[in-house]
Amino acid sequence: MSFAGVYPHYVAKAEKKGRTREEVDECIRWLTGYTKASFRDFFEKAPKLNPNASLIAGTVCGIRVEYIDDPLMQKIRYLDKLIDEVAKGKKMEKILRSSN
Numbered sequence: 475m476s477f478a479g480v481y482p483h484y485v486a487k488a489e490k491k492g493r494t495r496e497e498v499d500e501c502i503r504w505l506t507g508y509t510k511a512s513f514r515d516f517f518e519k520a521p522k523l524n525p526n527a528s529l530i531a532g533t534v535c536g537i538r539v540e541y542i543d544d545p546l547m548q549k550i551r552y553l554d555k556l557i558d559e560v561a562k563g564k565k566m567e568k569i570l571r572s573s574n
Contacts, residue, residue: 491561501556
């Protein structure tokens with residue numbers, strides 16, 4: 475599965491709810507610091523995963539992201555959860571788990 479194949483779905487989901495591609499990109503940059511590649515390459519080559527990524531909790535497709543054992547799948551679901559939150563209209567400060 476390539477990131478390029480999934481990215482348009484993230485954007486469409488957000489835009490359908492009145493959010494922007496830029497907000498989706500901001501979530502991606504916040505989580506990984508990297509923007510292109512297959513999911514495996516995307517996460518393996520990411521400069522660093524945001525230290526607050528472990529604060530991402532909740533369900534995606536009926537699965538609690540904080541309990542996923544496969545590290546790659548957990549990172550993918552973290553991103554799915556962030557995009558869900560963008561689409562639901564949450565404030566970016568909450569989505570990005572800002573301390574302020």
